[in-house]
Amino acid sequence: MAVGSLLILPGDGIGPEVMDEVCRIIEWFEKKLDVEFEKKFDDVGGAAYDKYGTPLSDETLRIANEVDAILLGAVGGPKYDNLEFSLKPERGLLKLRKELDLYSNLRPAQCFDALSDYSSLKPNIVSGLDIMIVRELSSGSYFGEPRGIEKSKTGERYAVNTTYYSESEIERVAISAFEIASKRSKKVCSMEKANVMEVGVLWREVVQKIRDRDYPEIELSHMYADAGAMQLVRWPKQFDVIVTDNLFGDLLSDCAAMLTGSLGMLPSASLGNKNANGKLKAMYEPVHGSAPDICGKGLANPIACILSFSMALKYTFDLKKEAELLDKSVERVLSKGIRTADLLQKENQKPSSTKEVCDEILNELNIQL
Numbered sequence: 001m002a003v004g005s006l007l008i009l010p011g012d013g014i015g016p017e018v019m020d021e022v023c024r025i026i027e028w029f030e031k032k033l034d035v036e037f038e039k040k041f042d043d044v045g046g047a048a049y050d051k052y053g054t055p056l057s058d059e060t061l062r063i064a065n066e067v068d069a070i071l072l073g074a075v076g077g078p079k080y081d082n083l084e085f086s087l088k089p090e091r092g093l094l095k096l097r098k099e100l101d102l103y104s105n106l107r108p109a110q111c112f113d114a115l116s117d118y119s120s121l122k123p124n125i126v127s128g129l130d131i132m133i134v135r136e137l138s139s140g141s142y143f144g145e146p147r148g149i150e151k152s153k154t155g156e157r158y159a160v161n162t163t164y165y166s167e168s169e170i171e172r173v174a175i176s177a178f179e180i181a182s183k184r185s186k187k188v189c190s191m192e193k194a195n196v197m198e199v200g201v202l203w204r205e206v207v208q209k210i211r212d213r214d215y216p217e218i219e220l221s222h223m224y225a226d227a228g229a230m231q232l233v234r235w236p237k238q239f240d241v242i243v244t245d246n247l248f249g250d251l252l253s254d255c256a257a258m259l260t261g262s263l264g265m266l267p268s269a270s271l272g273n274k275n276a277n278g279k280l281k282a283m284y285e286p287v288h289g290s291a292p293d294i295c296g297k298g299l300a301n302p303i304a305c306i307l308s309f310s311m312a313l314k315y316t317f318d319l320k321k322e323a324e325l326l327d328k329s330v331e332r333v334l335s336k337g338i339r340t341a342d343l344l345q346k347e348n349q350k351p352s353s354t355k356e357v358c359d360e361i362l363n364e365l366n367i368q369l
C-alpha cells in the first residue's frame, strides 16, 4: 500500500551516515509491512553547495513543497566556515523551515530507563522523564529584520538581529502546544523574557489569552527562560509541555537533550499548516548537528534520526502502531546494553558502531513483529 512521499536530505557530516541506517529501517517497513513510500533523494547544506552552488536549490525547495514529509540528517561543517553568510549550510535548513512555514517544532525529551544513569544528572532526577518542548521555528530572532553587520558613521562595525513576533505567530504555536498538551497531561509552561523584552510581554499575554479562551482545562504557567533553564536541570519532571520561541527553544532543547543521556538520542518534528492533500507540512530531523569531529568513523548514534522517522510515521502517515513498534525496538536495544560511543561511560566497554546499532534495531523489529 502506498502511504505517501518522502524527500530524504542526508546533508553533511554524520547526516549521510545516520540517514543510511534510517533507509534500512524504511526498507524493513516496506518489506515486512503493507507500506510503501515514494522516496526522493537530494542534497541540502554544504552538500548542496558543493553540487549546486547554493545550500538549497530552487528545485529541491519545489520538491520539498510537494512531498508529504522531509527527512533531514544534519547540515554544516568546518569546510564551509569561510563561505559568505548567505551560502552557509545552515541557511539551507533555515530556508526550508521558513519557506514551508514550519512554525511548530516538537522536540520530545524522553529518558529511556536503560539510560537513566547515563545523564549528567542523578538517575532519580531523570528516570521516567518525558517532556515535550514546542519551539517556534519560523520567526523570532532567526528571521527578524533588520539584520546584518553594518558600519557606523565612525567606521566601527556593529551587528543587528531583530526578535520579531506577531500576535498570530504566537497564537498558532500556542495552539499547537495546547493541542499536544490536551493529549498528554494537560500542563503547559510558556517560557520567555517578559522582564526584559517586549516580545516576551506580548508572548505571555497572547499565550494566556488563547488558554483562557479555548483551553480552560489546560494548566498554564509562565517562566522567564533563564529560570526555566535552571528548573530544567534542577527538577525536569515538573514539566510536561514547554512552549517557547525560536532562540530560547534552540538552547532549552539542547539542554533537555542532555538530560536524556546524549544529544544523539533526540528526534524532532517540524510542522506547518495543511498542504493540498490535507496533511500538515512536515520535516523530521534529529536535534543533533553534523558532528564533523566524528564523521566517517562509524561512531555516530543513529537513534535520533531513526526516532525522527518514527515521528514521521506517527504525525504524517498516521501509522501509530508502526511508530510504537519502532520505538519499542529502540528501547529494547538500549536495554540490552548496546550503545554507540556517545553513550559509553564505563571503562573497557566497547562501543557499537552506527551500523551495528541499526542491525540490532532491525533484529528487534523482526522479533517484535
Ligand code: IPM
Pocket: 075, 076, 090, 093, 250, 287, 289
Ligand atoms: C537546531 C540546530 C539549528 C538551529 C542549526 C543547525 C541552524 O541547532 O535545529 O537546533 O539553530 O536551529
Ligand code: MG
Pocket: 250, 251, 254, 287
Ligand atoms: Mg540547536
